[in-house]
Amino acid sequence: MIDTPIYIAGVGIHRFGRFPAQTLTDLGVHAFRAALHDAELPLSAIQAIYCGSVYGGVAAGHKVLGALGATSVPVVNVEAGCASGAAALLLGTLALRAQAYDCVAVLGMEKMPKGMIRSSFFDLWQEQAGLAVTPAYFALRAQQLLREEGLDVRDLAKIVVKNRANGALNPYAMFQSRVTEEEVLASPEVCEPLRLWMLCSPNEGAACVILARKAVLGRRKVRVAAITLRSHRFGNVLGEHTPLCGTAREVPPSPSELAAREAYEIAGVGPPELDLVECQDTDAARELLACRELGLYGAGECAQALREGWFLPGGKIPVNLSGGLLSKGEPLGASALGQVVYLCWQLQGRAPGGGLERCRVALAHTVGRGANASVTILQGE
Amino acid sequence: MTSGRAIASVGQSVVSVVAMPAKPVREGLFAASSEDGTVWLLGSECTKCARTAFPASELCPYCGSDRTQVSRLPSDGVVELCTLVRKSPPGYRGPTPYGLAVIRLTSDLLIVAPVETHEVLACGTRVRCGVREVGEDEEGNLLLAPCFRVLEVQPEASLMRVVGS
Numbered sequence: 305m306i307d308t309p310i311y312i313a314g315v316g317i318h319r320f321g322r323f324p325a326q327t328l329t330d331l332g333v334h335a336f337r338a339a340l341h342d343a344e345l346p347l348s349a350i351q352a353i354y355c356g357s358v359y360g361g362v363a364a365g366h367k368v369l370g371a372l373g374a375t376s377v378p379v380v381n382v383e384a385g386c387a388s389g390a391a392a393l394l395l396g397t398l399a400l401r402a403q404a405y406d407c408v409a410v411l412g413m414e415k416m417p418k419g420m421i422r423s424s425f426f427d428l429w430q431e432q433a434g435l436a437v438t439p440a441y442f443a444l445r446a447q448q449l450l451r452e453e454g455l456d457v458r459d460l461a462k463i464v465v466k467n468r469a470n471g472a473l474n475p476y477a478m479f480q481s482r483v484t485e486e487e488v489l490a491s492p493e494v495c496e497p498l499r500l501w502m503l504c505s506p507n508e509g510a511a512c513v514i515l516a517r518k519a520v521l522g523r524r525k526v527r528v529a530a531i532t533l534r535s536h537r538f539g540n541v542l543g544e545h546t547p548l549c550g551t552a553r554e555v556p557p558s559p560s561e562l563a564a565r566e567a568y569e570i571a572g573v574g575p576p577e578l579d580l581v582e583c584q585d586t587d588a589a590r591e592l593l594a595c596r597e598l599g600l601y602g603a604g605e606c607a608q609a610l611r612e613g614w615f616l617p618g619g620k621i622p623v624n625l626s627g628g629l630l631s632k633g634e635p636l637g638a639s640a641l642g643q644v645v646y647l648c649w650q651l652q653g654r655a656p657g658g659g660l661e662r663c664r665v666a667l668a669h670t671v672g673r674g675a676n677a678s679v680t681i682l683q684g685e
Numbered sequence: 686m687t688s689g690r691a692i693a694s695v696g697q698s699v700v701s702v703v704a705m706p707a708k709p710v711r712e713g714l715f716a717a718s719s720e721d722g723t724v725w726l727l728g729s730e731c732t733k734c735a736r737t738a739f740p741a742s743e744l745c746p747y748c749g750s751d752r753t754q755v756s757r758l759p760s761d762g763v764v765e766l767c768t769l770v771r772k773s774p775p776g777y778r779g780p781t782p783y784g785l786a787v788i789r790l791t792s793d794l795l796i797v798a799p800v801e802t803h804e805v806l807a808c809g810t811r812v813r814c815g816v817r818e819v820g821e822d823e824e825g826n827l828l829l830a831p832c833f834r835v836l837e838v839q840p841e842a843s844l845m846r847v848v849g850s
């Protein structure tokens with residue numbers, strides 16, 4: 305198949321945080337208008353809309369278009385857990401690649417309640433049995449990673465310190481303040497080894513990416529080099545599909561590993577070519593696990609990577625320079641596109657809070673319930 | 686699947702010790718012996734790929750085959766990983782705190798299950814399957830759910846292998 309390049313024509317974001325005075329539609333409209341403005345395109349140029357949201361309810365994307373000025377174009381609402389925005393991006397990219405349209409908008413938005421969220425993902429009996437306890441699964445996964453990589457809870461605190469320092473420079477983050485290792489360790493214990501500040505906050509926000517088959521503006525072209533979405537295979541007892549059993553041997557590759565392999569193959573790049581990575585830091589350990597799944601370090605190499613500061617700003621491969629979910633919070637439907645917006649800014653040398661000197665290839669990753677995992681690779685031309 | 690051993694439904698075995706009718710949070714989740722109170726989680730074995738799944742399911746989640754059989758999983762295992770749940774998660778009305786652990790059953794299957802404990806259990810702690818009361822349903826039935834217990838005494842003889850024997 306001849307690969308049609310797909311370009312990002314414009315991006316827009318509504319800050320992530322909590323906005324009691326604004327409806328979900330308000331958040332979506334804000335991000336959508338910002339993206340149209342950025343792309344210097346009228347709404348009439350948008351031929352289809354793909355909208356990712358998890359808690360958005362009936363026809364969430366349609367309500368945004370209705371508020372912007374109903375143009376009657378197709379609107380598809382997409383849910384794929386933490387990868388919802390990426391799933392919308394995949395659909396938009398495929399539609400352009402199939403030459404069904406010349407220009408589409410991909411929107412992600414969310415408004416989430418505070419605290420431990422009651423999810424329809426668990427059955428009633430699982431809730432009754434005390435099994436619908438999301439942070440405990442994160443904690444078990446964290447323990448496994450600490451054991452496998454020879455790390456301790458201080459290493460997790462350092463991830464929070466790094467991401468919050470990065471987030472302090474990002475005006476679109478929910479938390480824009482630095483924290484110390486001691487403060488992180490002193491925050492309330494949620495589930496051993498995870499402290500409260502090591503977990504990201506579910507929150508609200510929206511992000512929008514306009515895709516086109518032609519890059520029109522004068523600024524640096526950013527191409528969607530790959531967008532992949534995978535679900536799980538059965539067998540990993542700690543997989544994001546939250547099973548109650550798994551195998552001790554022959555654990556299948558994770559959705560993140562599958563999505564990464566596929567994306568590297570499509571884009572024709574590998575970890576050594578990446579200049580910047582935004583990955584799923586739902587909790588501090590999840591970031592380190594994601595880095596391993598993405599091949600940023602080999603199994604057993606994590607302690608060395610941390611000691612040598614590979615993922616710090618200015619390191620071998622900065623991770624979550626935006627502040628990550630630990631600073632931004634996680635509005636499920638919007639978070640994947642929030643990463644894409646930030647990486648696009650970096651690739652075009654216009655990131656708030658300071659850019660990388662050299663950024664040509666950047667990767668975004670999400671993973672969560674389903675299981676769903678996405679990997680997006682953007683390339684500056 | 687059923688051996689010569691008498692297997693009563695959990696409801697029957699527990700009715701004698703509690704005042705109200707009791708039932709499992711989900712039918713077919715576990716079975717208990719009316720003789721010695723042994724509790725087994727019920728899984729399914731796939732005759733095509735030979736793998737075991739818990740909870741039991743008609744279709745094998747590994748390979749999709751419909752050739753599966755319900756089987757009793759071993760009651761005993763060791764803790765691989767354990768964390769502590771301090772605050773009741775959504776929809777749960779049982780006691781807190783409790784442990785949530787990855788347990789390696791004697792058949793080598795890994796399962797995730799609650800464990801009765803007030804502290805994080807060390808890797809290698811030996812545990813045995815039991816049940817705990819987790820509140821009532823709307824009809825006033827006492828709800829029972831699987832919960833492992835730490836084995837204080839660990840006589841080798843108690844480590845019966847049920848599945849595959």
Ligand SMILES: [Zn+2]
Pocket residue numbers: 731732733734735736745746747748749750
């Ligand atoms: Zn099978």
